[in-house]
Amino acid sequence: MHHEPAATQDASIIHVNITNFFASLAAAKDRSLNRKAFVIAPETYGACAIINTSEGARKEGIERGMSVAQAFKLVPHLTVLTPDMQQAQTVQRELLRIAQQYSPAIEHDMRGHLYLDAKGTRRLFGPPRDIAMGLSSHIREDLSITPSVGIASNRLVAKIATRAIRPSAVTAIAVGEERLFLRSQDINILPGLTRSMKRVLSAAGMRNIGALADLDETQAVLLLGRNGIAVRHLALGEDLSAGSIHTLENNQIETRVDLAHPSEHLPTIEGGMFQILEEAWTQLRAREEQAERVEITIVYADRQTSTLSASVPGELLYDGQLISYGRDLLSRALKRRIMVSSIGIRLSHFHRHRKQHDLFKFEQEQLSERFQQHVDTLRRKYGNRIITRSFALYHG
Template sequence: MILHIDMDAFYASIEERDRPGLRDKPMVVGGNPHKRGVVAAANYAARSYGIHSAMPTAQAKHLCPHLVVLPPRHGYYAQVAQHIRDIFHRYTPLVEPLSLDEAFLDVTHSHRLFGEPVDIGRRIKREIRAELQLTASVGVAPNKFLAKTASEAGKPDGFLVLDAAGAQAFLDPLPVSKLWGVGKAGNRHLQKLGIHTFSDLRTAPCAPLDELFGSWGRQLQELARGRDDRPVVPDHKAKSISHETTFAEDITDVVALRGWLLDLTRQVAARLRRNQLRGRTVHVKIRFSNFRTITRSYTLAQSTDVTQELWNAGLPLLMRNLPLHTRGVRLLGFSVSGFAADGPRQADLFSEPATIKQTRLDTVSDWIHARFGPASLARAAELMHATE
C-alpha cells in the first residue's frame, strides 16, 4: 500500500505558524509585485480571491489590494521539509519525494512493526501536527496515482482511503480537471472532445486522444482507469533525481521561468548532496501550452552535485528552447542522471579552485539551512529572484 502525503499550503502555512497575526489574512509567499514577481504559494484566505501559485504577484495584488506578500525563505522551508522526511523514515525507507512538500511512501512491509497502512498514515499526520504545528493531507491506496488523488480530494487537512474495489466508483464522477497533469488548457481540449469526467475519459476512443496528446493520452486513460504500476523509488536507488512543477496558468515571462528553474535546480542539487550522489547529465523538461513536450539534455565532462555547475548547464537548455514568441509554458522540470560510481572528482588545473569554492559554499549553505533555518543563507541570484 502507498501513502501520498502532501503538506497544506506549505510555504504559506509555515509563515502563518511563525507569524500568528497573519492567520485568516490573505497572504502569499512570492516575489515583488513591482518587479515581475511570481506567487510561490498562497494561503487559503488568498485562494478565496482566485489567487494561486505561479500567478504574477502584481495580478494577485490587483485581485486583493490588501494582500500580504512575503519573500520566500527557501532555506528555512528546506529545514522544515527535512524534519518531515525524518518523520516519514521512522516508518519506511521507501520514501520518494516529489518536492519539498509532498512524497510517496511505500508502507507495504511496515505493518508488522507499525500496524496497518491506515494506522501509519494517521500516526504520521499526528506527528507532523504535534512536532511542527503544520497540517498534512494523506491519501492511502494501492498505487501512487490513487494515493495522490485521494490526498488531493481530502484537502485541506484531509485523510482519505481508497481500496482497489471502490476506486473506480470513486474516480468515475470526478471532473477530468482533477486528473494528475491536466491543467486548464488540457481540460479545455478534453471538454471539446465531450470528455468531462474520468468515466468519459476511460471509455473514450483512443484516436482523438492520440491526435491531441500523443502517447500521453494513453497514459491519461490508464490513470482514469485507476491503473498505475510505478514503484516508489527512494533517491538513493533512483536512476535520476528530478523536480517538476505544473503551473496553474501558462507562464510566458522568461524571467519568471528562470526563477522557477533556479528553484528546481537548487532542490535537486540538495537532494543529490543529501544522498551522496553526483550526476553527469542534466535534463530540462518543458511542456508548452499546446501540450508539446520537449526534454533537452547536456552531459558534463565529469559528475557533480554543485548547484552552480548544474545551473550553468541547465539554464542554456531552457533559454535555447523557449520560442521567441512563446505560447506559454505549463510545466517545467529539472533532473540529473548518470550518477557517478567512480570515486572522488578528478582535479582540473584551471577550474578546480572555482569548484572547491562552490562546493564549500554548498556545504556551508546546507549546514546553515539545516541548523539555523530562518537565518539561513541564500545565493545572490536567489535573493534577486525573491525580490523580482
C-alpha cells in the same frame, strides 16, 4: 473530509502532501497569516507567477500560476511572500526524519511530497491506515503543519486522493475502488494535464475525471492530441510511473557554514567555502574514501537557494588542492547577485580510496601528505576549525 475504506488490506502506498507547501510553512511560522489573503511567489511584484495561495487568497479568485500583478488587481492589499527555502529545507529534512521512523522505503521531493511504501511494516506499526494517522499526527505535533495523507494501491491514486481532500485529512482508497473514486473527482486535480488540455476539456464541458475515463483511446487522442492516451490511463487510475519505492540511502557527508552576516563580498564567501570543503575532506580522509559527486547549495539572504551538482576529480586529496576547485565550484554555483547567508556541500557516491604505496614518491608529495596527516590529527583532537588554511596567506 473522510473516506471510510471498504478494504485497505493491500493498499500500501502512502502519499503525504503538505498542501500549498510554502504557504503552509509561512502560516506555521506566522500564525497571523491565517487570517489574511496571502500568496507565495518568487518576487513580491510584477509578472512572476504565484506558486502557492492561501485559502483567503483563493476565495478572492487568485489562482496558482496567476501573475502577482494580476493578483494585486484583484486584492490590492494582498500579502505576497517569497518562498523561504531555508525553512523548506529544514522542514523537508524533518519530514524525512519522521517518515523514516515508519518505513525505510521512501521517495521525496523538496516541495512537501513524500511517498512511503508501508508494505511489510504491519507487524511494527499496524495497517497502513494506522501508519497514515500516526504520520499525520507526528507531523502536526513536530512541525505544526497538518498534512493531507492518502493511501492507495499506487502513487498516482494516492496523490489524487491527497489533492481531493486538501488541505488536510487522511483518506484511503481500497484496492479495486480506484476508478470509482476517481470518477467523481474534479478533472483539474488529475496530474499530467497541461494548461491547454485543461482549456480544451473545460470548453468541451468535461469537468470530472470520469468523463475522461469514459473516452476510448481514439476519442482521447482526438480530443487531447498525442498525449491523450496517456492522460486517459491516468484518468483510469493507472500509474504510468510504476516502479517500487526504493530504500533511502543515507550515505553522504554534509557540511555547511552560516556566514556571520549575509555578504556579497567574494573573499568572505570564498573563505566560507574553503572552510566547509576542508571539513568535508577531513571526514573523507578519515573514512579513507573518495566521493564521486558533490552538491553545493548556496542560500541567499532572501532565503532563495541555488544548487549545483558536479563531479569530484579523483586526484583531489589535500586541503591545498581544494582552493582552485572550490573557487571554480563557487563561481559556477553563485548564480545570483544577492548576498549569501550560508553555503553547504554534500558529498556522495563514495568508494574506497586506494592508497598507492609508491616507493618513489617525490619529496614534495610526501611532505604534503605528512603535513595533511598532522593537520587532520589536530582537527580530530581539537575540532575541525582549530586549523585552517589562511586565505590571506594564499593570496600572499
